[in-house]
Amino acid sequence: MSNRNELPRQRRGSEQITLKQVAEAAGVSAITVSRALNTPERVNDTTRERILDAVERLGYVPNLVAGSLASSRSRFIAVIVPSLANAVFIEVIHGLQEAxxxxxxxxxxxxxxxxxQREYQLVRTFLGWSCSALVTAGLRHNEACLGLLRQWDKPVMEVMELGEGLDLNVGLDHQHAGRHMATHLLERGYRSIVYVGACMDRDYRAAMRFAGHREVLEAAGLPTPLVELARLGSLxxxxxxxxxxxxERPEADAVHFANDDLAVGALLHAQRRGLRVPQDIAIAGFNGLPLGQHVTPRLTTILSPRATMGRVAAKQVLKRLDHDSDNALDNTLKPPCQHDVGFTLSVGEST
Amino acid sequence: MSNRNELPRQRRGSEQITLKQVAEAAGVSAITVSRALNTPERVNDTTRERILDAVERLGYVPNLVAGSLASSRSRFIAVIVPSLANAVFIEVIHGLQEAxxxxxxxxxxxxxxxxxQREYQLVRTFLGWSCSALVTAGLRHNEACLGLLRQWDKPVMEVMELGEGLDLNVGLDHQHAGRHMATHLLERGYRSIVYVGACMDRDYRAAMRFAGHREVLEAAGLPTPLVELARLGSLxxxxxxxxxxxxERPEADAVHFANDDLAVGALLHAQRRGLRVPQDIAIAGFNGLPLGQHVTPRLTTILSPRATMGRVAAKQVLKRLDHDSDNALDNTLKPPCQHDVGFTLSVGEST
DNA sequence: TAAAACGATGTTAGCGCTAACATTACAGCG
DNA sequence: CGCTGTAATGTTAGCGCTAACATCGTTTTA
Structure with a gap:
């Protein structure tokens, strides 16, 4: 026998102050409180004051989970990066976070x-949170992940590298950067140049820079020796x-490192070994970490505008979000858009 | 006139696959699908397989917002730090994130x-998301924030520094660290020691280290000159x-910096200025950033176990969370617990 | 062998909020 | 004076999920 017409079932009492209680205290309906908090301009000034007063008095903290469910949007931006150990991503995150x-x-x-695979898992989770947009590092994703993102109707931003993306894209051309540095080294007169990367199967942007580097050296008829380290960038x-x-190459006169962490580690190590930089061996990096600009000799590197990349990416996403909410039902084309933030060769005394 | 008995109102169709559709496809009720996904051990093996199959086929992505509302808990951990520009917090975040x-x-x-004030805002927002726990850096909060956190019934973890906390606390004793380094400098024979900090009104942990430093120098009858910089730590x-x-102190024989960023910046700058370290001027830092261990001379610093701090903090929080879910209604004491992760003096050649 | 326990699944009723539509009051206007 | 417009607020019905309780067949226990 069921217990119908008895007292209602008890749920774990969450004893939290709710909108409804604020509404009662302010003598209005729940929706008015909701409006007072979310779209204040649509509520009469004196009513709003009364409501805000009640909010304050009761110590009301809006339940954002409920709000998101009802409106099917949260104010979350999913940000997916491949590493927290690398200063580069931190700076991009910083730029994003600020904006x-x-x-x-x-x-x-x-x-x-x-x-x-982990990226796919994260994307799944994040979509489950009704994020307003998703920012991810890089243009490479697995099929499952691509499937999810393609059918998703919110902005997707791919940062760090430039190319054919899903939707929005802000980054720089890594192959070009590799070519640029290799050209610089050739111009400086180096002829036996080793490239040193770390985990380039996973850090494929480093591999792209190596591809650019190789292109230039091969065009000059030079060999392109490569050293690959088993652990990610560190001093x-x-x-x-x-x-x-x-x-492996005792005759080497220059080493092109995949990033500044490696390059600075090498530079400091060279000094400990008693090698003169750049007379005995030239050293070049990539990224333009502050560190490289403070060692002696100053590191020759390529400055990537990381925080800018984050800020620009955020700005583009926000623009899209604003636009989307303006003309809500417009299903017109949202052209994949690409933004090249470029890079700068910074010549120090290490080459 | 109301339009009762007409077709139901239309909500913006979210056209998302829902639990219910999966349930239909698998020929079970919604709750069984919910259980298959959240507590698989409570569902018969063959039923579960059928359900997971349907999930796969339909490309179902669980709506975590709805789940959180219904269960009034999310699987969020709020993490609040005072800065993303400082490697220290990044490493703590990294440790937390991993765990x-x-x-x-x-x-x-x-x-x-x-x-x-910003911290208070963040806490409000995060509570609104029904976070499972909150981790924040430091023991200082404003009254409003304390009020919110005190009446909150989930674990609160304060990291970085040690002391009387709200709930859980993992960190180290900064004043002690300051004393320790000052003692080291005295032992080395330095007698005119300048402390250099940055924004110490806000970075009060640096101020605590200075307090320890001052204690020791005053006990030795020495002056305690202080230089305070207007911008946060950087080279x-x-x-x-x-x-x-x-x-300000031409006679200075040692400088005690509030952190390694400052100290390494100074060390490299000293070399550019032609000063010998430590003969002309000794330099000490705090934090044990890898960088400091790779310059020549190696920086004397205090190693703080940052990633460990993150991991330990996470472990404590998880322990509490597991415990809480075991005996759900137990309102027994949850004694504020303190965990000292300690620190290590690392003596380089810079002092 | 009846009673209690258990395992697997189902039914019901919300969680706290907001979208969509409804209502009211009053202004502007020919 | 009726019409349309608009500003302010209210009513209703979910959003998609899970807690609490219910049901039922199968074991285990006294």
Missing amino acids: FEARGYQILLGNTDYDL EAGAEGLDRALA | FEARGYQILLGNTDYDL EAGAEGLDRALA
Whole structure:
């Protein structure tokens, strides 16, 4: 026998102050309170004051989960990066965070550890949170992930590298950067140049830079020796990279590192080994971390505008979001848009 | 006249696959699908397979917002830090993120920019998301924020520093660290020691280290000159700090910097200025950033176990969460618990 | 062997909020 | 003076999920 017509079932009492209680306290209906908080301009000034007063008095904290369910949108921006150990991504996150938080969006941060399957999992979770947009590092995703993102109707931003993306794209051309640095090294007169990368199967942007580097050297009829390290960029790894490069190519006169962490590690290590930079060996990096600009000799590197990349990406996403909410039902084309933030060669004394 | 008995109102069709559709496809009720996904062990193996199959086929992505509303808990962990520009917080976040993501929790990241009012806002927002726990840097909060956190019934973890906290606390004793380094400098024979900090009104942990430093020098009957920089830690600021310290105290034989960024910036700058470290001027830092261990001379600093701090904090929080879900209604004491992660003096050649 | 326990699944009623539509009051206007 | 417009507020019905309780067949226990 069921217990119908008895007292209602009890749910775990969440004893939280709700909109309804605020509404009662202010002598209005719930929806008016909702409006007073979300679209204040649509509520009479004196009513709004009364409501805000009640909010304050009762210590009301809006339940954003309920709000999101009802409106089927949260103010979340999903941000997916391949690593938190790398300063580059941190700076991009920083740029994003600044711009999004200023507009009242929350960052939902995910770290794939350079694993595309993990990226897929994160995307699934984030879509489940009705994010307003998703920002992810890179243009490579697995099929499952692409499937999810393609059928999703909110902005998707791919940052870091430039190319054919799903939707929005802000980044730089890594192959070009590789070519640029290789050209610089040739111009400086170096002829035996080793490239040192780390985990380039996963850090494929480093591999793209190597491709550019190789292009230039091959065009000049030079060999393109490559040293690949088993651990990701760090000062320690850079020291190891230098040792291995010189062991495998004793005649090397320059080493082109995949990033500044490696390059600075190598530079400091060279000094400990008593090698003169650049007379005995020239060293070049990529990224333009502040660190590289403070060692002696100053590191020759390529400056990537990381925080700018984050800010620009955020701006583009916000523009799209604003536009979308203006003409809500417009299903017109949203042309994939690409933005090249470029890079700058910074010549130090290390080459 | 109302339009009762007409067709139901239309809501913006979210056209998303829902639990219900999966349930129909699998020939079970919605709750069984819910259980198959959330507590698989409570569903018969063959039923579960049928359900997972339907999930796959339909490309169902669970609506986590709805789930959270119904269960009044999300799998969010709110993490609040005062800065993203500082590697220290990044490493703590990294430690937290590793441990929490492994257990299926999502990090919700907030940055206060050292502003307690901003912290209050973030806490409000995060509580609105029914976070499972909140991790914040430091023990200082404003009254409004304390009020919210005190009446909140989920774990609150305060990291970075040690002391009387709200609930859980993992960190180290900064004043002690300051004393420790000052003692080291005295033992080394330095007698004119300048402390250089940055924005110490906001970075009050640096101020606590200074307090410890001062304690020791005063006990030794020495003056305690202080240089305070207007911008937060960076290599550039460190260079400026050294210049100012030497300008104001030409007789200085050692400079104790509030952190490694400053100290390394100063060290590299000293070399550019032709000063010998430590003969002309000794330099000490705090934090043990990898960078400091790779310059020549190696920086004397205090190693703080940052990633460990994150991991330990996460572990404690997870323990509490597991415990709470076991005996749900137990309102027994949850004693504020304190965990000292300690620190290590790392003596380089810079002192 | 009846009673209690258990395992698997279903039914019902919300969680707290907001979209969509309804109502009211009053202004502007020919 | 009726018409249309608009500003302010209210009513209703979910959003998609899960907690609490119910049901039922199968075991286990006293």
